[in-house]
Amino acid sequence: MNHFLSVEDVPDPEGLVDEALKLKKKPFSFQKLGRNKTLGMLFFNASLRTRMSTQVAARNLGMEVIVMNVSQDSWQIETEDGVVMNGDKAEHVREAAAVMGQYCDVLAIRSFPTLKDKKKDYAEELMHQFSRFAGVPILSMESATLHPLQGLADMMTISEYKKVEKPKVVLTWAPHVKPLPQAVPNSFTQWSRKMDYDFVITHPEGMELPKRFRQDAHIEYDQDKALAGADFVYVKNWSSYKNYGMLGLGKDWMFSQKKLGLTNDAKVMHCLPVRRNVVIADEVLDGPNSVVIQQAGNRVFSAQAVIKRLLESL
């Protein structure tokens, strides 16, 4: 793999899931691989799980880690080509990427969408400019439109908990108090479609995920119908793609014990952070069906498997 910006960069998605699960059993078995190699982690936005788990992953592989809160530690980066840089952005990505690519062996980047300019967000300018100019592998730690490390951790979790060969996996929209990116549901959908799942998406009408990543995934607008017989329920809010960045209404979509009752004793997943009693009820999160903590734990090994692949390709 040259870069890891989406599951499309992975020649063998199921193989990578297996590799990540193996690393979970023996986290320190490849410590020589990263020796004298540096992972540069660039945060253009806030992060907790990704920030910590990716550091642990890199160090499990023997790498050194440099963490940068880009705007806070340095300054704003221009991504547009050909501009006269007389505004508030002090450095162009052409230089920033090329320079950091000389200091680091792999660059990991987190950058959220504006949720205001759909075209710009879905162009993924920052990731593409870094891929183009850094001269080293780029690892997405969540971009404007995708969160592929989360998707991989999600697949690991389903693989660990599934009781049937082809589980029914339901991605269900949930309410929130502010507009959130589509990155997690996009990646979950994209990854799920590579697996052998009975995969269903359910959400209020108008909240359709972009065709680009969803393709022909099955949508069932009736949440009750969608949940029937589900082995896994992935609960997640996202803002509208159609009315780009709009919050979307539907308080009754909060995932409760009653809704869990409709499923086949489903495991309940969420990428976290989760707003309790807005997105998922306390009773579910604190109950035996929730696997959100274990799912977050898998973030170390999803990152570790991907970084291992990137190091092997150097």
Next chain:
Amino acid sequence: MNHFLSVEDVPDPEGLVDEALKLKKKPFSFQKLGRNKTLGMLFFNASLRTRMSTQVAARNLGMEVIVMNVSQDSWQIETEDGVVMNGDKAEHVREAAAVMGQYCDVLAIRSFPTLKDKKKDYAEELMHQFSRFAGVPILSMESATLHPLQGLADMMTISEYKKVEKPKVVLTWAPHVKPLPQAVPNSFTQWSRKMDYDFVITHPEGMELPKRFRQDAHIEYDQDKALAGADFVYVKNWSSYKNYGMLGLGKDWMFSQKKLGLTNDAKVMHCLPVRRNVVIADEVLDGPNSVVIQQAGNRVFSAQAVIKRLLESL
């Protein structure tokens, strides 16, 4: 030790002081203990000594370190149970603690009091919620009401400089320009009472420290009387516990060369940072009786002794 939130978690306070002093002589003698182990350092508030010394301590033991400025690097954490999370806090401590406990082998936390809500501050909600949900040892790097690593470093310092078996140790209040927590004097008192000191607290009336940690420690309201014959003077401002969070007046309580003259050539201590010529006069800080720098140096080994104990209990 399962956690280190106060001296009460230490079965043998004097033994831990000795252990810390031994580590000071051979800082690198337990580098295998922390191999492939990670210390997560979570800062909800500013820090200089604690931030640096705890990192050095962990690395002396061979650990990896992850530093998080929680609110700045990620988002605000909800600690109250049962709430509908529709405000400005994006993640509940139940998830945050459990997740970070999977990524790290020990979690160190710094969190200051509000100084407005006494009941809430003294409930130490954040520390207790982390202890409850993280699944790994919690190490206080100063909580709302206690600073036990500072207390341990203070005991080391007294042990190094004392000339008599049972020294007279005086904790004296000093003025300041803004209200400060009671954490340092609380911990110094709590630790001192475990040692064989002639221990006296002196402060203006109304500035009594809470009974909970002070218990029956001797208070002498006349500063001159208190200082007479002192071998160690610990100078420190704190805000009122009684009129919770109030600054407290008494410019004449600034510790000066004249006051030092009342003592038995006492060593002068302070946890730092210290406001010169407000809390302690330049002449004292720059004179031969000040041990504030050496005291701060001991912070590495107080942290190292505690982390060593926590690692041994894993």
Next chain:
Amino acid sequence: MNHFLSVEDVPDPEGLVDEALKLKKKPFSFQKLGRNKTLGMLFFNASLRTRMSTQVAARNLGMEVIVMNVSQDSWQIETEDGVVMNGDKAEHVREAAAVMGQYCDVLAIRSFPTLKDKKKDYAEELMHQFSRFAGVPILSMESATLHPLQGLADMMTISEYKKVEKPKVVLTWAPHVKPLPQAVPNSFTQWSRKMDYDFVITHPEGMELPKRFRQDAHIEYDQDKALAGADFVYVKNWSSYKNYGMLGLGKDWMFSQKKLGLTNDAKVMHCLPVRRNVVIADEVLDGPNSVVIQQAGNRVFSAQAVIKRLLESL
């Protein structure tokens, strides 16, 4: 070397350039030198290249690194002696430096000028107070008036690309949108004068660099004349020293392909970050004569050579 605050601290500037170039070929050949040693990196101002490259350099030498954004992670530091600290600065440099000097084996510091108070800036109070009180070597990562690690990297770059023994090296002023420090041109001048270059400075009248570092370096006010026959052109904006901190005008000083045509096919240098189409035109930065990326790459080894020297002197 006891400290590294300017090229004047280096007994053999050319020897240090050679040493840095050797380290570039074998970056990991001195990993035992830094074992169990800690570099404390203190940022009073933003940084990208310096922040990353210095971390890589220290780790190449086997050191541990602690990074502090001082004002953000801790609090403001008072540098003036004798003051009553009743304002917004919580700690005096006398304590801060002495304490951090106990935790770290080398302290690296970045601190920008006010650009308002010439006397204060050129007194370099912060660096000198740290040198005086830390008790360990101080490494400048750019001070109010000098950026000596940049200067060393610049000399390495010229050494790598020069085709004649005594190249013509031209430092040319360029326009900008906001007032910038004189640190980079001061250090470039100071270093260049230690080398065997035909060295020329060109800038609009009134933009003279301070005599202190420039000494009798040749100034040619006619940019075209200065560029004629140049083997290296170092493009850089700086604010006025004379009218201290004033921006300086001259849009026509932007370095373009046309100006490059006046040179002897010169290599074009800049310390970065560079504002494209304000300081240097896209056509030059993206053309074959630009060595700005390679120059930034040398920052690792300039830092590594200096830290190696400081470690050897411990």
